Amino acid sequence: MTETEYDLIIIGGGAVAENVADRAVQGGLTAILIESELVGGECSYWACMPSKALLRSGIALRAAQNVEGTKQAVTGDIDVAATLKRRDSFTHDWDDSSQVEWVEGAGIGLLRGHGRLTGVKRVSVEASDGTVTELTARHAVVVSTGSDPVLPDVPGLADVSPWTPREATSAKVIPASLAIIGGGVVAVEMATAYATFGCNVTIIARSGLLGTQEDFAAEMVGESLKKLGVTLSLGVTPTNARRGDDGVALTLSDGSEVVAAEVLVATGRQPRSTDIGLETVGLTPGDWLDVDDTLLVRGDTNHHHGWLYATGDVNHRVLLTHQGKYQARAAGDVIAARALGHAVHDGAWGAHAATADHEAVPQVTFSDPEVASVGLTSRAAEKAGYTTRVVDYDLGWVAGASLQADGYEGKARMVVDEKRKVVLGVTFVGQDVSELLHAATVAIVGEVPIDRLWHAVPAYPTMNEIWLRLLETYGRP
Ligand SMILES: Cc1cc2nc3c(=O)[nH]c(=O)nc-3n(C[C@H](O)[C@H](O)[C@H](O)COP(=O)(O)OP(=O)(O)OC[C@H]3O[C@@H](n4cnc5c(N)ncnc54)[C@H](O)[C@@H]3O)c2cc1C
Numbered sequence: 310m311t312e313t314e315y316d317l318i319i320i321g322g323g324a325v326a327e328n329v330a331d332r333a334v335q336g337g338l339t340a341i342l343i344e345s346e347l348v349g350g351e352c353s354y355w356a357c358m359p360s361k362a363l364l365r366s367g368i369a370l371r372a373a374q375n376v377e378g379t380k381q382a383v384t385g386d387i388d389v390a391a392t393l394k395r396r397d398s399f400t401h402d403w404d405d406s407s408q409v410e411w412v413e414g415a416g417i418g419l420l421r422g423h424g425r426l427t428g429v430k431r432v433s434v435e436a437s438d439g440t441v442t443e444l445t446a447r448h449a450v451v452v453s454t455g456s457d458p459v460l461p462d463v464p465g466l467a468d469v470s471p472w473t474p475r476e477a478t479s480a481k482v483i484p485a486s487l488a489i490i491g492g493g494v495v496a497v498e499m500a501t502a503y504a505t506f507g508c509n510v511t512i513i514a515r516s517g518l519l520g521t522q523e524d525f526a527a528e529m530v531g532e533s534l535k536k537l538g539v540t541l542s543l544g545v546t547p548t549n550a551r552r553g554d555d556g557v558a559l560t561l562s563d564g565s566e567v568v569a570a571e572v573l574v575a576t577g578r579q580p581r582s583t584d585i586g587l588e589t590v591g592l593t594p595g596d597w598l599d600v601d602d603t604l605l606v607r608g609d610t611n612h613h614h615g616w617l618y619a620t621g622d623v624n625h626r627v628l629l630t631h632q633g634k635y636q637a638r639a640a641g642d643v644i645a646a647r648a649l650g651h652a653v654h655d656g657a658w659g660a661h662a663a664t665a666d667h668e669a670v671p672q673v674t675f676s677d678p679e680v681a682s683v684g685l686t687s688r689a690a691e692k693a694g695y696t697t698r699v700v701d702y703d704l705g706w707v708a709g710a711s712l713q714a715d716g717y718e719g720k721a722r723m724v725v726d727e728k729r730k731v732v733l734g735v736t737f738v739g740q741d742v743s744e745l746l747h748a749a750t751v752a753i754v755g756e757v758p759i760d761r762l763w764h765a766v767p768a769y770p771t772m773n774e775i776w777l778r779l780l781e782t783y784g785r786p
């Protein structure tokens with residue numbers, strides 16, 4: 310057994326943890342990552358990157374098929390094997406050596422094994438060969454362990470070995486049919502990818518699709534999924550699952566049955582916090598870790614207040630990589646500032662506060678059409694008590710969009726705070742809208758007054774002219 314001391318110990322070695330460590334080391338601290346699987350975590354190997362690689366070939370093919378002159382040149386079907394091979398290049402065949410190299414180059418320590426808190430500023434790491442290393446943190450411990458998929462309590466479901474998003478993003482063979490339980494982002498993206506590969510997909514979702522987005526986004530994505538051949542079973546939930554000769558048979562709450570070669574469960578996430586020693590510091594195993602805006606774990610037991618932080622999925626603020634990495638930058642910096650006695654800027658929009666998590670989160674669903682949104686939906690803004698005005702515009706009427714694709718179909722919505730005359734939320738739905746999103750994020754985070762936005766002139770003829778059309782529809786004061 311060896312004993313080692315670091316300024317900062319981070320349990321987890323995902324994308325978020327890497328960024329916490331990097332900022333803390335750049336701020337003058339020593340830091341070590343504890344990782345039990347692959348350095349880089351879910352996003353690199355079983356989530357963002359492989360899923361987007363699975364989707365990209367189909368999106369590019371359809372984009373080419375939507376332009377007269379190009380569609381005549383692109384007449385073949387998607388090459389599934391080549392798409393899977395390209396996906397494998399992004400996951401480096403599930404080998405993390407390049408990330409380990411980056412960690413070492415950044416001056417960050419790395420210990421492989423399962424990390425558990427054993428008390429205040431103390432972490433025990435159990436390697437796969439059973440070796441145990443006890444670590445002590447001089448200043449802080451960050452929990453950045455991510456989340457696991459939820460398996461709904463449906464009789465028989467666990468016994469049919471359903472796919473989780475990991476199997477769906479890393480599959481080497483595309484099944485003939487796939488039943489997807491869930492109607493969120495994973496369900497919609499994987500249905501788009503697998504239907505493009507020729508798989509017979511059924512989505513089973515107890516409510517509609519993309520429940521946190523504007524209603525028109527869900528409607529447009531639903532329509533396009535149907536055109537891709539996806540069967541939508543909405544408003545139902547499975548009540549039983551069993552595996553037979555033809556695959557898995559799911560009985561649904563309306564009495565109908567779906568039979569598919571494989572079942573993908575995409576019904577949300579739970580915190581990866583059951584076996585990390587939370588009980589040793591007065592917290593409850595299996596809980597999400599509630600944090601303040603500097604990512605410090607809240608709780609009134611004094612012995613953990615002041616040294617324990619949580620970043621990324623495990624704090625349940627926003628389950629997205631880019632937002633977790635934003636939290637990581639704030640956390641790494643504030644840990645260094647507190648440790649070295651420097652000034653702490655933890656007020657709204659301060660360098661050490663993850664303020665944007667509350668009402669300025671961008672997200673893209675890489676369905677076809679894409680859904681790109683930031684800030685509050687019209688529904689969420691109203692619920693939050695804002696006096697709003699909602700402005701809608703048809704993206705297909707914008708010159709840049711009509712050039713982008715023949716018969717371009719898309720919609721945009723801007724939600725305005727009528728008291729402050731600033732933008733609260735924007736949603737774009739359509740081909741290639743993901744690259745329009747950042748201007749909306751800047752407008753929201755910068756609280757740019759609507760009358761100043763008129764001076765941000767979009768280049769002609771780009772799809773960004775949607776901004777001018779939204780402003781014209783809103784009216785110039
Ligand atoms: C299919 C899918 C697609 C997605 N696509 C996107 C997308 O396009 N864009 C986006 O922004 N988000 C996307 N997400 C969400 C994104 O993957 C997560 O928000 C992100 O991975 C969270 O990062 P994290 O570092 O908090 O957790 P993780 O990436 O899960 O990293 C946690 C790490 O900690 C390790 N660990 C856990 N417990 C211990 C322990 N006790 N000891 C040692 N190590 C431990 C794990 O092995 C893991 O490597 C997607 C999610 C899914 C499921």
Ligand SMILES: NC(=O)c1ccc[n+]([C@@H]2O[C@H](COP(=O)([O-])OP(=O)(O)OC[C@H]3O[C@@H](n4cnc5c(N)ncnc54)[C@H](O)[C@@H]3O)[C@@H](O)[C@H]2O)c1
Nearest residue numbers: 461491492493494495496514515546575576577628673674
């Ligand atoms: N492009 C991206 O940014 C991206 C892509 C994938 C995932 N993610 C993130 O990963 C997280 C997990 O995604 P997810 O899609 O698993 O979760 P989610 O919370 O987005 O969606 C879960 C869905 O499952 C449905 N559901 C739950 N229980 C059910 C049941 N018993 N029967 C039928 N339907 C049921 C819910 O109504 C909901 O539609 C999300 O926070 C998401 O933002 C992001």
